[in-house]
Amino acid sequence: MENWRLKIARAAVFNSTVALTLALSLATSGSVTAQDGSAWLEAYRLPAARLIGEATSDTFAWRRLTVLTDSIGARLSGSAQLDRAIEWAVAEMRRDGLENVHTEPVTVPRWVRGSESADLVEPARQPVVMLGLGNSIGTTPDGVQAELLIVRSFNDLTANAQKVPGRIVLFNVDYTAYEETVAYRSDGPSRAARLGAVATLVRSVGPPGLRTPHTGALQYASDAPQIPAAAIATEDADRLQRMAERGLRLVVRLKMEAHFEADVESANVVGELRGRERPDEVVVVGGHLDSWDVGTGASDDGGGCIVTWEALRIMKKLNLRPRRTIRVVLWTNEENGTRGGIAYRDRHRSELSKHVLMLESDNGVARPLGFGFSGSEPARQTLRLVAGLLRGIGADAMMSGGGGADTSPSVREGRIPSLSLVVDDSKYFLVHHTHADTPDKIDPLEMAKCAAAVAVMAYVVADMPERLQ
Numbered sequence: 204m205e206n207w208r209l210k211i212a213r214a215a216v217f218n219s220t221v222a223l224t225l226a227l228s229l230a231t232s233g234s235v236t237a238q239d240g241s242a243w244l245e246a247y248r249l250p251a252a253r254l255i256g257e258a259t260s261d262t263f264a265w266r267r268l269t270v271l272t273d274s275i276g277a278r279l280s281g282s283a284q285l286d287r288a289i290e291w292a293v294a295e296m297r298r299d300g301l302e303n304v305h306t307e308p309v310t311v312p313r314w315v316r317g318s319e320s321a322d323l324v325e326p327a328r329q330p331v332v333m334l335g336l337g338n339s340i341g342t343t344p345d346g347v348q349a350e351l352l353i354v355r356s357f358n359d360l361t362a363n364a365q366k367v368p369g370r371i372v373l374f375n376v377d378y379t380a381y382e383e384t385v386a387y388r389s390d391g392p393s394r395a396a397r398l399g400a401v402a403t404l405v406r407s408v409g410p411p412g413l414r415t416p417h418t419g420a421l422q423y424a425s426d427a428p429q430i431p432a433a434a435i436a437t438e439d440a441d442r443l444q445r446m447a448e449r450g451l452r453l454v455v456r457l458k459m460e461a462h463f464e465a466d467v468e469s470a471n472v473v474g475e476l477r478g479r480e481r482p483d484e485v486v487v488v489g490g491h492l493d494s495w496d497v498g499t500g501a502s503d504d505g506g507g508c509i510v511t512w513e514a515l516r517i518m519k520k521l522n523l524r525p526r527r528t529i530r531v532v533l534w535t536n537e538e539n540g541t542r543g544g545i546a547y548r549d550r551h552r553s554e555l556s557k558h559v560l561m562l563e564s565d566n567g568v569a570r571p572l573g574f575g576f577s578g579s580e581p582a583r584q585t586l587r588l589v590a591g592l593l594r595g596i597g598a599d600a601m602m603s604g605g606g607g608a609d610t611s612p613s614v615r616e617g618r619i620p621s622l623s624l625v626v627d628d629s630k631y632f633l634v635h636h637t638h639a640d641t642p643d644k645i646d647p648l649e650m651a652k653c654a655a656a657v658a659v660m661a662y663v664v665a666d667m668p669e670r671l672q
C-alpha cells in the first residue's frame with residue numbers, strides 16, 4: 204500500500220485534473236450534445252464538476268468507513284454491533300445536516316455461528332480451515348464424522364448418487380464467476396441431503412486466496428432434510444482432492460454450534476435531501492449496513508453505504524438542492540434474509556409510483572467503471588448521457604443489469620428504473636465474506652470516485668426538468 208501523504212497528494216492532483224477536464228468539455232461539447240437532444244445536460248456540467256471535485260478532494264468517505272468497520276465491526280443481522288451501527292448512522296446523518304433522518308423497523312432473523320471446526324481424522328489428523336455457511340444448522344456436540352465423497356459438479360454428484368448416503372459431500376468446484384459458482388454454496392447442501400448426505404462442505408466461492416474460507420448464505424430446499432454445511436479454504440479442498448486421487452479413504456469430523464434464535468427488531472436507516480420543487484418524487488440510493496460476522500464488512504457493504512450516503516452529504520455541503528428528493532437507505536439484513544428490502548417495499552407500497560430511480564452500491568468501492576441499468580430504453584438513453592458527465596473519472600459506462608438485492612423487491616413491484624454501481628471487481632471476491640474484508644483493501648481515492656459517481660448520477664436524475672421515463 205502507498206503511504207498516506209502520497210495518497211492525499213494524488214487526490215489533490217487528480218482533483219484539479221478533473222476540474223480542468225470538465226471545464227474543457229464544458230467549453231467544447233455544446234454543439235455536439237445539442238444535436239442528440241441533450242442540450243438540457245449542459246446545465247449540469249458545472250454542478251457535476253463541483254460534486255466530483257468535492258468528493259475527490261479528501262478522504263472523508265474512507266475515514267468514515269474506518270470508523271464503522273474498526274470501531275463497530277462486523278454487523279450480522281440481529282447482532283448488537285448492527286444495532287450500534289444503526290444508531291451511529293442516524294447520529295452521523297443528523298450531524299451531516301440530512302433531513303427526515305429516521306429508522307424504519309424491520310424484523311430480522313438472528314443466526315448465531317457459535318464455535319465450529321472441521322478436522323480430517325483419517326488417514327492423519329489435520330485441521331481443515333473452514334467457515335460454517337450462514338443459515339446452516341449445527342451438528343450435535345460431538346460433531347458429525349463420516350467418510351468424505353468429493354464431487355466436481357452437480358452432474359458428478361448425480362453420477363455418484365449411490366455413494367452419497369451416510370457421507371460428507373465436498374463440492375470441489377473451481378471458481379469461475381460468482382454468479383455461477385455460488386450455486387454450490389446455496390443449493391449444494393440440499394442437493395446432497397436429498398441423496399442421503401449427512402453434511403456438506405463446499406470449496407470457498409472465490410479465487411484462491413491465502414487459505415481464507417468464504418462464508419455466505421445457503422438456502423435449504425423445503426423438500427430436503429437440513430444438514431450442516433461449511434465452506435473450506437481452496438487449499439484445503441485441493442489437498443483433500445489430491446489425497447482422494449491417491450486412493451486414500453478420507454474421514455472428516457465437522458463440529459458446528461450454528462443455530463437460529465428468535466427473530467429480533469432491526470431497521471433500515473433513512474436520510475433525505477428534500478426536493479425543492481417535487482419533494483414527493485424520490486431518487487433512492489443506498490447500500491446494506493448488515494454484513495457477515497467475519498471480517499468487518501468493509502467492501503461488503505460498508506463502502507456501499509458510505510459512498511451513497513456521501514452523495515447527499517456532498518450536495519448538502521455544496522448547497523445543491525435538487526428539484527426532487529434524494530433518499531439514502533442503509534438496508535438491513537441483505538446477507539441472510541433481504542428483509543430490509545422487502546419491508547421497504549411493503550411500507551412504501553403506495554409511493555412506489557413516485558420513485559423515479561433506485562440505485563444500489565453492493566459490488567465493492569474499488570475504481571468505478573459506471574453503472575448497470577434495468578428499465579426502459581428511453582431511461583437508459585437518458586442515463587447514458589448523464590453518465591457521460593463522469594468520463595473524467597472513467598465512470599461513464601452504462602451496462603445492462605441494474606439494481607441489487609435490496610432494491611429489487613420495490614423495483615419489481617413498482618417497475619422502477621434501477622442502477623447498480625459497477626466497479627473494478629477484480630479483487631472484490633478475494634475478500635468477499637471473509638475475515639479479510641477490512642478497509643485496508645480499499646483505496647481511499649477510488650472510493651471517493653465511487654461517491655462522486657453516485658452523487659452526479661443521483662443529483663442530475665433528481666434535478667433534471669423532465670422525470671426519468
Ligand SMILES: [Zn+2]
Nearest residue numbers: 503504537565
Ligand atoms: Zn453485499
